Amino acid sequence: MMAKVRQQWVDGCRDHSGMIAVDSEALFDKIEKFAGYGFNASHSVAYTLLSYWTMLLKVRYPAEFFASCMSVLDSDRMPALVGDAAKYNLRIGPPDVNTSTHRYEVRRDAVSGKGYVGCPVQLRGQH
Numbered sequence: 001m002m003a004k005v006r007q008q009w010v011d012g013c014r015d016h017s018g019m020i021a022v023d024s025e026a027l028f029d030k031i032e033k034f035a036g037y038g039f040n041a042s043h044s045v046a047y048t049l050l051s052y053w054t055m056l057l058k059v060r061y062p063a064e065f066f067a068s069c070m071s072v073l074d075s076d077r078m079p080a081l082v083g084d085a086a087k088y089n090l091r092i093g094p095p096d097v098n099t100s101t102h103r104y105e106v107r108r109d110a111v112s113g114k115g116y117v118g119c120p121v122q123l124r125g126q127h
Helices: 002-017 021-060 062-072 075-087
Strands: 105-108 115-118
Touching (some): 002 021, 062 075, 062 115
Antiparallel strands (some): 105 115
């Protein structure tokens, strides 16, 4: 694959800018060397930023964080999420036919005012 791209690069440099083959090959070698590092580095930065913002949300807004995670992740991940929420002193409330919707939501306890995650109600026919 890279050999084909290399030849296209060399031909393009010659056709569009008049660069000689030796110079365009040397430039291609530098670009190819950086590509092995640059691609991985850019992804590392992106994952680092994603991890940072995810942890910030988890620490500052735990009820909202866990409600959103529980709404989008598979049920096999629920035990771990519930255990993790307990470490944040966050209660996962049972479904309530009066207030529950189709997703996990943040609710406030009427007595203490503390936030908790309310479970969804699954209607008949839903899987």
